[in-house]
Amino acid sequence: MIQSIQSAADLAPAYDLVVVGAGPAGISAAIEASTHGLAVFLADENETPGGQIYRSVERASDADLVRLGPDYAAGRRFVERFQRADVSYARRATVWNVGPADEEIGDGAHALEVGISLGGIARPIAAHRVILATGALERPFPIPGWTMPGVMAAGGAQILMKSSGLVPSGRTILAGTGPLLYLLASQLLRAGVSVIAVVDTTPVENWRLALPHVLSFAASPYAPKGLKLLLDVQRQTCVIRGATALEAVGSGQFSALRIHRGNKSVRIEGDLLLLHQGIAPNLNLTLAAGCDYSWDEHLAAFRPTIDARGASSVPGVSIAGDAAGIVGAVASAHQGELAGLSAALDLNRIGQGVYEQRRNELTRKLARALRGRTFIEHRFRPSKTYRVPEDATIVCRCEEIAAGKLREVAALGVPGPNQMKTFTRCGMGPCQGRLCSLTAVELLAQCRGVAPGEVGYYRLRPPIKPVTLGELAAxxxxxxxxxxxxxxxxxxxxxxxxxxxxxxx
Known part of the structure; x- marks a missing residue:
């Protein structure tokens, strides 16, 4: 049975393995490592385990499970398995730092130190190994009017539906690209929501890029699920494809979506607009820990540099699941298992033979789970039109910085987003760049005529989440x-x- 920890004062000074994030990757890593005798501590910010994909699944009613679909319902068994694991677990915990261990903490033999806040108390805990399974963030979708009331991220609407059973009461429009757009539309329709339109912004030319990978996709579990999902949504609501520009309009409150398709324009009246154009790895803790990263052109996002075992460039720190690259729930779980297994080998809890046998089994499962992902990456890659907005569009919501201001600063010759931050405060707000980083980087790269990888990402330093003075004093x-x-x-x-x-x- 898991040991639930309510306060940082109850934490052990050191653990063999600290896992950050209780989604499919984090839970699987913790279970795998614990079965090999490691003392494992798993920290997660949410109230219940499961991550975004299985959020609140242990509390879901039968009606919730039907409405949210079989993939979500499968998470019930997954979380129940975790409840039986020999793992120390802290919910509502904030991990704000991972770095080299302070020799005065623990026994001096642990290489890493994790800063955690729990129950109003902050503590540094030592660890031999750390696995970061922090998942993904929704990609910014900066269109004119996206900051007004009545416009929100599709993922935010899904969180409300899973955690609180809240669904929109008015005319709802979904716009963007990616499998989640159609999944959420299907879930809302099953909940009785008035979804009056799904506006698909997927570029037509993406079919040409995805076509070489269609056979692999057809042989994957994604194909029948995706086809069923598309037919389900098309049967129940209006689907508009080929949108080349979007604008949320209203007088202080969203009232309509203006859709441009080439030279033609369509206006759809509504009460709520849900935007989504894919997800990207959550890099904040990874980069604050000093891990190397690179630009993935197919993903149109940065991702950490890891090897086949999930090991990063920082000794002792591994990364698994969507935090390392968007792979989906099943593949995330297998990556977590591989990372947990590798930790057991590194700490001499299993022999090379046992490791190789289990690794080969997990590698085969992971390969099957990843089948079809390349097609999805190419097919639903968001258009640069929506990734890099026009001058009048807000990029940084926290500081209300428009794209035009960023272009003015870029013209001064700033080499990277950190210098741009100094001039404009873009990325300095409460979200710490989570809602503007990709847009700012791609915009600057466009202005300089270079690849985003040459521009780089924001420099992130701990604490990556707010820490109170009271917690610091503790x-x-x-x-x-x-x-x-x-x-x-x-x-x-x-x-x-x-x-x-x-x-x-």
Whole structure:
């Protein structure tokens, strides 16, 4: 049975393995590692395990399971298996740092240190290995009017439906590209929502790019599921394809979507607009930990650099699931298992023979799960028209920075997004670049006439999530920490003052 941890004060000072994220990859990694005798701690921000794909599945009613579909319902068994695992688990926990261990924390033999906040208390915990399974984020979809009330991300609507059973009450329009767009439309229709249109922005030329991979896709489980989903949605609502530009209009509140198809324009009245154009790996903790990354042109996003075992460029840190590249729930689970198995080998809990036998089994399963993904990547790659907006469109929602302002700064010759951030504050708001980073990078790359990989990503430093002063005050006051802040440490020893002087002298 899992051991539920409610406060950071109850954490052990050190674990063999710390897993961040309780989605398919994180849960699978924790289960696999624990079966080989590792002391495993799994931390997750959500109230219940399962990640976004299986969010709140353990609390879902039978009606919820029917409405959200068989893939979601399969998560019930997955989470039940996790509940029986020998794992320490903290829900509503925030991991804000992964880095080299402070020698004063733990026994000094652990290579890594994880900063975590739980129950209003912050603690650094030591670990031999860390697996980052932080999942993906919805890609920014900056169109004119996307910041007004009545417009939201499709993933946000799905979260509300899964976690609280909330569904839209008015006329709902979905727009964008990707399998999730049609999945959400189907789920909303089954819930009785008035979905008046699905506007598909997938570029027509994507078929040419995807065609060489169609046979692999046809032999995968995605093909029958996808065809059924498309037919289901088309049978129940209006599907408009070939949209080349979108504009959300309204006077202080969304009231209609203006759709451009070449030289023609269509206006659809509605009460709620849900936008989606795919997902991208959540890199914030990965990059703050110092892991190498590169630009994936097919994915049109950055992804961390990992090997076949999921190991990153930082010793002891592995990355699994959609955090490493968009692979889907089943493949994410197998990647998590491989990462957990590798941790057991590295810590000498299993022999080479046992490792290779299990690795070969998981590798075969992973290959089957990945079949068809290349077709999906090419088929639903979002158009650059929607990824890099016109001047008047807001890019950074937190600081209300428009694309035109970013182009003005780019013309000054800034080399990367970090310098652009200094000039404009783009990426400095509460989201820390989660909603603007890809747009800002591609826009700057376009202005400079180079690939996004040459421009690079935001420089991310811990803490990557807000940490309160109270939580900071609860951190252990090690000598190293005090010297870093105050410059010296005074402590009493045998009745005499032992003063360690710092750089302030």
């Amino acid at each position: 951190l252990p006051h090690t000598e190293a920490a005090i010297v870093a802040v105050a410059g010296f440490v005074e402590r009493a020893a045998d009745g005499a003052q032992d003063v360690i002087h710092g750089s302030h002298q």
